[in-house]
Amino acid sequence: MTFEQIKNDEQQYMMHTYGRFQTALVSGKGAVVKDVNDKEYIDFTSGIGVNSLGYCDEGWVKAVTEQASTLQHISNLYYSPLQTELSKKLCEITGMDKVFLCNSGAEANECAIKIARKYSFDKYGDGRRKILTLVNSFHGRTVTTLSATGQDVFHNYFFPFTGGFDYVKANDIADLKSHIDDEVCAVFIELIQGEGGVMPLSKEFVNEVSEVCKEKDILLLVDEVQTGVSRTGAVYCFQNYGIQPDVITSAKGLGGGVPIGACVCSKKLSDVMSAGTHGTTFGGNPIACAAAIEVLSRVTSNSFLEEVNKKGNYIRAKLSEMGNVREVRGMGMMIGIVTEKDNAKQVAAECVDNGLLILTAKNLIRLLPPLTITYEEIDKGLSILKKVMEA
Numbered sequence: 093m094t095f096e097q098i099k100n101d102e103q104q105y106m107m108h109t110y111g112r113f114q115t116a117l118v119s120g121k122g123a124v125v126k127d128v129n130d131k132e133y134i135d136f137t138s139g140i141g142v143n144s145l146g147y148c149d150e151g152w153v154k155a156v157t158e159q160a161s162t163l164q165h166i167s168n169l170y171y172s173p174l175q176t177e178l179s180k181k182l183c184e185i186t187g188m189d190k191v192f193l194c195n196s197g198a199e200a201n202e203c204a205i206k207i208a209r210k211y212s213f214d215k216y217g218d219g220r221r222k223i224l225t226l227v228n229s230f231h232g233r234t235v236t237t238l239s240a241t242g243q244d245v246f247h248n249y250f251f252p253f254t255g256g257f258d259y260v261k262a263n264d265i266a267d268l269k270s271h272i273d274d275e276v277c278a279v280f281i282e283l284i285q286g287e288g289g290v291m292p293l294s295k296e297f298v299n300e301v302s303e304v305c306k307e308k309d310i311l312l313l314v315d316e317v318q319t320g321v322s323r324t325g326a327v328y329c330f331q332n333y334g335i336q337p338d339v340i341t342s343a344k345g346l347g348g349g350v351p352i353g354a355c356v357c358s359k360k361l362s363d364v365m366s367a368g369t370h371g372t373t374f375g376g377n378p379i380a381c382a383a384a385i386e387v388l389s390r391v392t393s394n395s396f397l398e399e400v401n402k403k404g405n406y407i408r409a410k411l412s413e414m415g416n417v418r419e420v421r422g423m424g425m426m427i428g429i430v431t432e433k434d435n436a437k438q439v440a441a442e443c444v445d446n447g448l449l450i451l452t453a454k455n456l457i458r459l460l461p462p463l464t465i466t467y468e469e470i471d472k473g474l475s476i477l478k479k480v481m482e483a
């Protein structure tokens with residue numbers, strides 16, 4: 093198969109939902125991935141923050157293949173020791189109380205939204221159902237998570253959208269307070285807006301939101317789909333902010349490359365989702381759980397987190413000396429770059445030609461390297477980026 097054949101077949105047989113980079117990837121190891129012509133790329137994307145341990149990490153491959161040859165799926169009508177082990181780990185790491193396992197970020201967020209509305213329904217009756225989200229947020233592609241997404245460009249074509257969402261400005265506590273009324277049951281935020289342009293919320297704003305929510309028994313839901321699993325230098329980003337949310341959602345990096353999502357709630361919400369109120373066929377799949385257990389056992393030690401922060405700082409320091417860089421932001425190894433020439437998309441495309449994969453978010457360059465990337469791989473990738481940025 094040549095790249096041209098693959099591209100033609102994609103045109104002919106697949107819905108045209110993605111603007112793709114001009115390469116077809118077929119194999120990888122660590123932070124290096126190869127295309128169909130055997131050309132190598134340094135990977136600063138991890139998928140989109142998915143391959144936490146890089147491509148085909150030895151321990152991860154062993155966990156997945158051993159589980160695939162032991163038991164690949166059972167229905168959620170039966171108990172699973174892998175589901176319980178993963179859920180226990182997630183509760184211990186987050187200080188939370190209960191987990192619902194699903195298959196993606198959007199699904200984890202759907203669960204969070206259902207918990208918020210049912211908690212309020214059970215306690216206050218019908219009518220207290222509004223959820224505040226932030227302008228420029230991103231929460232997924234289902235009809236309800238599109239509604240939760242605070243960007244007008246996503247609110248097209250698919251009418252009617254799920255009602256009951258309202259949008260407030262990030263880092264503007266007055267705007268948030270002015271939107272709180274008797275109908276609000278939850279505030280749902282990303283701590284670093286990922287798709288919205290790698291935009292961290294201020295500690296002051298987040299702490300004030302947390303206080304206001306506590307005062308009024310409004311639930312604080314944190315979408316950690318992109319920021320979770322040690323991406324930002326803490327296992328979950330809320331730990332960087334010193335808050336304790338009522339619900340967090342996790343997905344992207346959790347399975348290290350297999351689909352898995354988790355919705356994790358505090359003790360107050362433990363009994364909200366009762367038998368029959370929620371479910372999924374694939375959620376908590378044994379192979380996905382085995383992968384996530386391996387990922388969490390590897391990325392949660394203090395020494396690993398320190399290394400994530402060190403590598404993140406190293407990358408940021410090198411970027412700040414690079415031409416065409418106006419601003420570098422983010423936390424840990426979630427990094428956004430504002431370019432002087434406002435040419436992020438062009439830089440990303442030219443990096444592919446030069447053997448480097450990077451992402452964009454809005455008009456920013458976005459880097460989400462595998463957490464296990466070596467300094468040698470970082471240097472190699474950054475030298476390509478420098479060449480393209482300064483061309």
Ligand SMILES: *Cc1c(COP(=O)(O)O)cnc(C)c1O
Binds near residue numbers: 199201230232233317
């Ligand atoms: C990617 C993402 C989602 C959606 O996750 P999917 O697995 O694509 O459904 C939701 N929230 C945030 C913050 C994300 O970055």
